[in-house]
Amino acid sequence: MGTWAAGPFDNDTAADWCGALDDAAPRERPVLVEQALRVVVDDAGYLDSDLGVEAVAAAAVLAAHLPGASPVNSAYAPDFLTGGVRLELPERLRPLAVRALDRVVGEESELAELWVEAGEPNKFLVEVAGLRTLLAAA
Template sequence: MGAWDVGPFDNDTAADWCGDLDDAHPGDRTTLIRAALNRAADEDDYLDSDYACKAIAAAATLTAQLPGGQPIDSPYAPEFLRGGNRLKVPEDLAALAVRAIDRIMADDSEWRDLWQDATDGDTNAAFDAVHGLRTALSAVREGA
């Protein structure tokens, strides 16, 4: 049975990416995060939802590492983070994550199109979750 929900880890693609992050050597984890963010941020054509899902999970992983960041409680999130472990996050990743989120929310994004179609009236919990990540990461980027 597949997973598809509004949380940043709560879909099959993100869950698989989180499994890869868990399996990676701890020293390689930021490289995987950077790769997921770059893949979305640098896409010039229509952004595939799989790349967006991975980048959103990467952004949420970063956000959880921020001072006062939201604890990760999704069963699909990286297991090592749910266990309380932390990552050393290079400062430039917050700006990259903001760029990736902006690309994901652009008009030529499959993820955006899928969730736009699934909206319930004026509320869109998936969009709200991504906007929340962007707000937290922007505060870091701006030194707030």
């Protein structure tokens, strides 16, 4: 797991996903966010860590667009977020993101297991819980 911190953008897979999001045409970005969330929600089997990481990053992108959201300051976040560009993200994505985050921290999740094996599950769980709280309250 190429991870350097517990933040939603702080690993190789999330950074790659954010790069692809930056490279996409602005009108395609909401579709990519939704796809990352939907894949996780629709996956009934053991959840691959890369899919989980992308869903967490997508949820963080969504949370960054909420009214009053804190500015994103990760060097690995999509450039458009740190540049203040806003996406038109449908409200229906919020409950989808909450369900995706629940799936990522669930029992059948490789990502959750990797954090347990690393001995630092609390850092990961705190990050995901914060995102979930923001999205569920919106």
